[in-house]
Amino acid sequence: MSNTESFLADAQALLGARGLTSDPDLMEPWLTDWRGRYTGRAIALASPKDTSEVAGLVKLCAKYQIPIVPQGGNSGMSGGATPDDSGEAIVLSLRRMDAIRDLDTDSGQVVCDAGVILQHLHEAAEREGLRFPLTLGGKGSATVGGLIATNAGGTQVLRHGTMRAQVLGLEAVMPDGGIFDGLVPLKKDNRGFDLKQLLIGSEGTLGIVTAASLRLLPAIGSRTVLWAGLPSLSAARQLLVHSQKTAGEALEGFEVLPQHSLEAVLDHLPDARDPLTERHAWYALIELVAGQNGEEALAQLSEDLLASALEEGLLDDATIAANETQADELWLIRDSIAPAERAIGPAMQHDISVPVDKMADFVEFAAPEMERRFPGTTSVAFGHLGDGNVHFHILAPKGAVRGAWEESEGKLISAAAHDLVTEWGGSISAEHGIGQMKRDELGRLGDPVSLKLMRSIKDALDPQGLLNPGKLVPLAPDAITP
């Protein structure tokens, strides 16, 4: 038997019929990322049923030198869970491990397998009068393990932090098959390096997350959603500071979008309407929340916030959603920007961040700068101003051919956008991770000291380089700059 055949035989014996397949039809959906940007090949799709099977499989992979591509919901944004086209790796799916092991309402903690889908976690928390304070578009497919491996963000980071802030404990299988047992949630634990933190956001290159302890919060009692028209993004920044001072802990979300994005959504969604009577250069969507019995105070707070902002000249016009339907309509505008912009034509999308207090200045500089450098393009920035994270899209000139444009001018545009954000001290990946999409850009623009540290840690923990090869960690400089 060949090395691969011997591995497959051993893996089959370990995992059983349900746990391993090489059937091309069964494997096919998991060899391409959900946006269809990357397609790879694999010798098998492994679906272990528990942590012990994951550990056994990783040991087999170490023995037979088989690369492993861990995969959760396969809904990542950077191709981090898609194998390369060598066909030498296995895809290790965590989806079969989908049990919520324990949910303790008193301590507000849940222990769940890596394969639990975010939507299911939300539902389980809601049934107990609690909530899991992170959500994003892919909640119907994204898994807890994938959210941890990519340190996912979303629309509640302003108030509750990224996935990192939700993780109280972690269990993972390391490259030698050892099980890192950090699942017990200790609020204080100073026994050396915080290995859990190293695993969060490591995109499956250092270990395979198999389970996690996560924090839950009391369910929201009520919310109000505000919509403000503003003369500029700088004004939005001032309104953000004002909102933080006025609303404090009640401020749950602060999103911004330019007039261009609103109009794209109004064109795209026939039923959508402009929340205000006149057009404004920028808009802010503000969500305030309260606990049980806080509805009345929250309504007052919302009115006070807008009244004081208006008085201080921080906004031009504003409205408060009168009910949940209107609140949903306002959020629908925000959530429809990406598809609405896509419907216009090809665009290069950049998930970037700079320090929160520099975001407005950055966009006001970078948007016209990109349009000047690439004539005919349109720069659009929208998103999470409160996190310093804006989705910075450069729309192609009219008539550009989808597919061809992205591969030619589009690549130059992305490199220029990444250069700019790096010059401003920002990040080329705010919340979508590096994966295979931005690995070489990270190698090009990353701080050399940080890159060296990352390579050292990767080599130390995964000396055979079997865990998610080709993702996240750029090769040594001499290998990428010949």
Add this chain to the structure above:
Amino acid sequence: MSNTESFLADAQALLGARGLTSDPDLMEPWLTDWRGRYTGRAIALASPKDTSEVAGLVKLCAKYQIPIVPQGGNSGMSGGATPDDSGEAIVLSLRRMDAIRDLDTDSGQVVCDAGVILQHLHEAAEREGLRFPLTLGGKGSATVGGLIATNAGGTQVLRHGTMRAQVLGLEAVMPDGGIFDGLVPLKKDNRGFDLKQLLIGSEGTLGIVTAASLRLLPAIGSRTVLWAGLPSLSAARQLLVHSQKTAGEALEGFEVLPQHSLEAVLDHLPDARDPLTERHAWYALIELVAGQNGEEALAQLSEDLLASALEEGLLDDATIAANETQADELWLIRDSIAPAERAIGPAMQHDISVPVDKMADFVEFAAPEMERRFPGTTSVAFGHLGDGNVHFHILAPKGAVRGAWEESEGKLISAAAHDLVTEWGGSISAEHGIGQMKRDELGRLGDPVSLKLMRSIKDALDPQGLLNPGKLVPLAPDAITP
């Protein structure tokens, strides 16, 4: 010239007269930890004036193979900043780097050098109507760098987390003299492994923290301090859950102490008085806080909290501090436990944690168990119930000789206490770190997978083993178990 002489000449040229000394009198205060438990020797005390000098010095140390012991306020609890007695290392003090580089009130962020003293940081924040939400007994000497290196805790962790939660960005000099530049605070940044997190709590064994960006919060507008008498620690746990549900974000602290500790304080402080008319088995000290103009609502919340707790039978008796003086008096009781217990006689002190929901069960099991195993001793547990972190002290039998007892029965007692907490899934170091004091205990009781990972990372980042040798990272198993 010898190797050491060559190094000293080069270091002197780099740092100048103010930056380096080998004068025994000047070095002496920094060669013993503040509790007087560890004393070492050093070839010199280096006090660089900025990050560039730190980097230059570390490069010299790498060249001449000189070990480095980084030191902040020298007020650590585990001997992590005291050199060994080989006399081969230098002490690298960060105290001269004490500038607050920038304080931005709008974003609530401060950038400061590693040598800034916690008390000065508090004062700088207060001047701007803000606060830095971490405090502890050693605030007059503890430095920002030391707080980060040890991931310090304190009495506000329940609400605001440990030092890790305050750090937005970090600058550090790595063992090869490279400067890790992670100072720019990005709220979202998914460019690979979070190296900042690895450095926090690494006790100077992986890198030397030279500066940090920290978060600031709005100043407290008002507080109330409650004192409750309880039949048991389990009742305190129920009261904690009740308080979290009732007070939510307003709950700033929840400390517990047993009757023994109260009586020790009353004996120790002539002016202290029992806050309640009768004695109770346990006491809880609860602090609630509010922002500006929240005083009235907070007073109502405090009364509601106690009334509903009384109604549900969660406490026996309680009082609310009528003013700030009374509030301070209640906190003084809590803060005087350690010296009061010390005045009674020798004791072995253990800074341990278990999951918050197991703390009461653990203490109710472990306290009598230790007294049974070590006849004549008295077990006392007090501290941060809300964090699952209790200071577990075992007082010597009457007549035990201070010094001798700690070295004989005391060592057996600590080993037994560490065994117990490990069996319960807890940590042998909740907030005081490992240093040299608990290094071998970590080697004995730590999870083998975690220990192997720690050693791999240490070897990868500091292959010469020059950074704070002998601290935190236990030697390889074959070196400690012959």
